[in-house]
Amino acid sequence: MKKWTFGNGVYTFKIKKINHMKKQCTLLFALLLSTFLVHAQKFRLARFSVGYSNPVGIENCGDSRLFIVEQEGKIFICDSAGIRNPAPFLDITDRVLFDEDRGLLGLAFDPKFSKNSFFYVFYIKKDGNSQVSRFKVKSDSPNVAARGSEKLILTIKQPFAKDKGGCIRFGPDGFLYIASGDGGGNGDPKNNAQKPNSILGKMLRIDVHSGSRPYRLPSDNPFIDSPNYRNEIWSLGLHNPRRFSFDALNGQMYIGDEGKKDWEEIDVELAGSGGHNYGWRCYEGKQPYDTSGCMPKNNYVAPRYVYAHNDSVGGDCSVIGGFVYRGSKFPHLYGKYVFTDYCSGLFRLLYKQGGESKARIVYDGDNNAYTSFGEDMNHELYVCNAAKGFIYQVKYGTAQSENFSDIKSVEGYRMSFSPNPSNGRININYNSVKSERISIHVTGIMGNLMYSNTRTVNAGSNTWVESMQLPSGNYILSITTDSGKVISQSLRIE
Helix, strand or coil: CCCEEEEEEEEEECCCCCHHHHHHHHHHHHHHHHHHHCCEEEEEEEEEEECCCCCCEEEEECCCEEEEEEECCEEEEEECCCEEECCEEECCCCEEECCCCCEEEEECCCCCCCHHHHEEEEECCCCCCCEEEEEEEECCCCCCCEEEEEEEEECCCCCCCCCCEEEEEEEECEEEEEEECCCCCCCCCCHHHHHHCCCCCCCEEEEEECCCCCCEEEEEECCCCCCCCCEEEECCCCCCCEEEEEEECCCCEEECCCCCCEEEEEEEEEECCCEEEEECCCCEEEEECCCCCCHHHHHCCCEEEEEECCCCCCCCCCCCEECCCCCCCHHHHHCCCCEECCCCCCCEEEEEEEEEEEEEEEEEEECCCCEEEEECCCCCCEEEEEECCEEEEEEEECCCCCCCCCEEECCEEEEEEECCCCCEEEEEEEECCCCEEEEEEEEEECEEEEEEEEEEEEEEEEEEEEEEEEEEEEEEEEEEEEEEEEEEEEEEEE
């Protein structure tokens, strides 16, 4: 009997003696690995789809497709296996002003999309102002939007280049919510977020199902009867709410509001409870920022959670709001709010324990990379990595034995594939130093051959789809060149 320790557990194995030492070691390794995979639990990112330029949004329209928003002004579709359509769903790069904080920033599908084919976008126009527009999908092509169908819904005049917000979503009530930043200018010098007659630094709520008019005002908007307020306002006192979401279970709104100097914050409000003032620029987080002309502190709603803003390299400096996980694949994640920070790449879970909100860091990812989360039709979570052009699926459960984002290379040959884990259909990206015949092999953890194929590749970049019918488990995928070079990477089939 042998005892081995993994994490917090001690596991005992009875190893049957095998004459061949290599087989004995392989069997021991397999037993240890399989036990570790069963018992170890961790947060991880599994690469799902690749080939994007500055992705900043992930949305679904109620079916198996995911729509990936590129900041320059394009939207692409990928299927349930992560395979990206080569042609864009929408291309409005000629209408979009793109730079650090500006571009195509938001996408929302109409709740009646299956019937009316409408979807909405938030982008910065060439003149520097923000615009919310409605488009329609072509009647004869469900994967292509009609560029000429654009209908202007709302324009937001912008005073400066930064802090645009840009997230748009339909709430459980069927109304369109629009996150508008304060317009920038180093600390909101015009105090737009507190001005009742400005729609900058606000959460807006409008009814776009209004016939011929671009929109109408819901009768229960909190400031509908206030003459000094823009009646579109749902809540105010926000700095740069890049991303917000609704809890699919109870309709609560979670807002990730980027800090300016000292604090990043998460604001949470109950479903249907608008009219909140979250304090900016009077307060940043829970601390005073510029209280000149401000009301007493008890007039403002404190954030649910704050963490320190740090402009040093690798520090936290820009919260990216996420989602409360309501999927079914990872029960340990259920009910927890998943969010990250663009600058540090740290992923956190926010949850309640004993009536108190707590957060813990669960993953340390790439710096200056993650820009947005999204859900598929089953409420499984995904996240954009703009630095790599990748879409990752958020997972929390059985730990894998390697980093699925690796690109394997040998003497100029490079190989990567996605998604991983996979259902057996993977998109392989392979760079060859010359045109030649290659062999593709998939072996089990015991070295048994499970799949093989051959193909001819060209010098340079090659992309193809490999379809394999394999049972769930851990495998090794290898590519062997004519000259005997071998590139291998772990593959998980689920």
